[in-house]
Amino acid sequence: MTTSKQLAAIREALEDYEEGEAIDPVLKKAGLAPASQKMSHDQVVQWLLQERDKADKANIVAQFLHGVETNQAHLRAGLSSLASATHFMQHPFSVDKQLNCQVCGAFEHLDIDFVLLNQTRYLCGSVLSGDIAEMAFFLQQANAIDSPRPEALPLTTRIFEMIRAMPDSARPKDMLKQLRKLKGVKMSEEEARSFIDLLGHCAILQTPEHPGLLQRFTNQGLAPSSSRSSDWSYPVDFWTGANGVYADAMKYWFGDYPQLLAQ
Template sequence: MRMMGYLKTKEYLTHDELIERIFQEYRDCDKKKYTSLFLSSLSSNKLSYRSGLPVFAIMQSFPKHSFTPCKKSASEKALFDKMNEEDKAFVISRIPCKYCSSLKNIEVDIELIEECFSEVGGLIGHNPLTYYHYLLQTNKLEIVKPIESDFRIFSEIITVLLQANEKETVKKTVQSKIGKIRGFKSNTEQRQVLLETLGYCSILETKEHKGLLEHYTNCASTPRKTHSSDWNCPVDFWSGKDGINKQAFRFWFEEYKELEQFWK
């Protein structure tokens, strides 16, 4: 029986219930719809159209799993083994899952998640509740076909990335140039999550830090290039010398002849 397709505030879900809901929504996802919405957001500035693709990209390798606590150190395990069953249950409830960093029981609080979905156009946090809400809401949207200006804007974004010099990152000049593209309304945060989406899609990645198309990484615990960086992996490590992954680009956008120059 299909679970209810909505979330109530003040509700609690177990980790395993939420993972099951995520995969129910994922089974209903259509790649063409998600990429069409993403492209259509560029000229329309409808940021909710853009938000689904990063989660759909992560789901390409996201493992279906039961709650699995992160491993404890030897000293922590020795202390844990001495606890009574009630104390053990409490400790387990505070330990994150090693695959997704979620706790065993999750309070449903979606106010900020809804705001990010509608006003940011990408992922601010990485947790199963966010993934579920983004897939749920995107699956409710009608498919929207991109228009000429969407293809032009996206082509110019990719061209800026391809023309970056070897040591140039996405964080300053590249992002600034993208912000000046005609017809593309965006602020710094929106451009950052858009570029991070291309990272999750494996279009922007490095040899050492891969996207999520084929290799799963727990995005909630990935490394950062510096302690002060607020960019997510793999884009945090990308520079102009890395270029774009043409195979990944083709996987996502091969149905659009307007973009074929970037994978041929």
Template structure:
């Protein structure tokens, strides 16, 4: 799970704009914290008191949470650097081929939720784990919605990450916009998974 998470964090920060929250447009949220309109980071009065344990728990339990949170990406990639690298097995590659085949075969108007259901049984996973995997593939641009910014070869600013407006749609950006007609981006797939 933590290796999947690192992939999403890497994709999120690959084109991260160098900036300081103090010099970018920001919004004040209900707690009084400033939220950077570029990266989405919440400025804290005392960053040393920020509890990283729930973020680390999410890495191991589901394959990550807060995928568009710069603090999470920092934690995730810092911990990943200490991990022993693993080469994918033939079985791993076969599973990925099945995931991609399923995504490519979805109906034109299928959503990320439809894809999550279609992936049931393709690999050993819970619903939450399948959701996280789809969101990671969307962050990587492998499941890139057409006409929407993403993170592959660019960085979509926090203020530009539109939501569908559907109150029942709780998918993160850009997975919330993916449709079956978008299929799989072969360019992003080749960049992140050159051996498939």
């Protein structure tokens, strides 16, 4: 069990880490700094598919809920990965006119820096840009944790009540402001943005024209965006308050927690 003091030290060390620099002993002691590895695209695809096949949805959902209630981003990351990988398919490295894979967006040869992966896992809590190494690693870490079902979910309940109450004209940036103001939420702006993106990955925040990754695999690098200047991920980039919360996705992920479903 990681104490709040230990978690704060880990987060601080990860915030200070830059690729190629000396690794803080705090990260080594916590097991968050294994040696970097060189892997091929095809190896990472196999790694991801193996971890997805091992995944227990109920366990990963329970981790996510614990992560929300205790403000621990790394416990939320597995759900983003599982949703993103739901329809991920077996495929070889495939290019047309670009250097990266036209199916998943990864390059043919990858340098896997596990400290950087843990930096995203602990400081964002969500897969960024559909990175397949993040997806594989986050699932691997989630699969190694046995999380009992949480009973009380006051903060998660308040978050979904807040989302359902957003005006029809609301955009993700408006939700970001409200989320960070919500009593009990202790997220940096980056964490809060990643949390909202995660809900899009899970299809909880989507639009009929732009479904979440629960419905189909989408290469985040090729996904459409609402504008050239937008830095929200697909599909939440297109969400408005009028779209609300997608009930089918809520039931799929949180059917065992009726207090989170619309009454």
